[in-house]
Amino acid sequence: MTHHMTRRAVCATLPALAVPAALPLAANATPTGDERFMALYHAWLAIHEEWNTPNGHLTMDEETRWSRELGSRQYAILAQMEIHRPKTREGILALLWVQWRESGPVSTVGSDAWREELEEGDFRMMIAVWRSITGLDGLPRRLV
Numbered sequence: 001m002t003h004h005m006t007r008r009a010v011c012a013t014l015p016a017l018a019v020p021a022a023l024p025l026a027a028n029a030t031p032t033g034d035e036r037f038m039a040l041y042h043a044w045l046a047i048h049e050e051w052n053t054p055n056g057h058l059t060m061d062e063e064t065r066w067s068r069e070l071g072s073r074q075y076a077i078l079a080q081m082e083i084h085r086p087k088t089r090e091g092i093l094a095l096l097w098v099q100w101r102e103s104g105p106v107s108t109v110g111s112d113a114w115r116e117e118l119e120e121g122d123f124r125m126m127i128a129v130w131r132s133i134t135g136l137d138g139l140p141r142r143l144v
Contacts, residue, residue, distance in 0.1 A: 034086050034087050034088050034090070034091045037081065037084045037085065037086045037091050037094070037095070038086075038090070038094065040077050040080050040081050040084060041081070041094040041095075041098065041144075043073075044074065044077045044078070044098060047070055047073055047074050047077070048101065051070060078098075078102070081095065081098065089133065090144050092133060093130075093133060093134070093143050093144050094144045096126065096129060096133070096140060097140060097141075097142050097143070097144070099126060100126055100130075100139075100140040103122070103126075104123060104126065104140070105117035105118060105123060118139075127139060127140065
């Protein structure tokens with residue numbers, strides 16, 4: 001009996017190989033889409049928390065390396081989010097929150113510039129999708 005990998009078997013393993021090892025599932029869990037997406041989402045949230053952690057003890061060179069490393073991890077996670085698309089309301093809300101935080105308004109909340117940004121078409125569409133999914137008024141916020 002010979003053991004060989006068919007092209008189909010190799011292709012079937014590629015997505016699993018692309019997922020960062022830092023995002024393990026429970027030993028008995030099988031990734032169905034949302035589990036993997038939500039693991040990626042929580043990794044993305046952790047990076048954003050790390051970005052906001054004061055690190056005044058770092059030298060300028062260390063700060064640059066730290067920032068580049070976080071950015072690389074963030075982009076890798078975002079790329080995986082494109083592959084492992086959510087299928088549940090919870091996952092879609094998480095994805096929308098990522099989109100809002102990554103691409104939403106950048107001006108100071110409440111400022112005239114911020115209010116102007118909210119009138120831009122892309123932001124108005126994100127707000128409309130968020131309101132449609134949640135049934136809530138207001139702006140996107142973290143719900144999951």
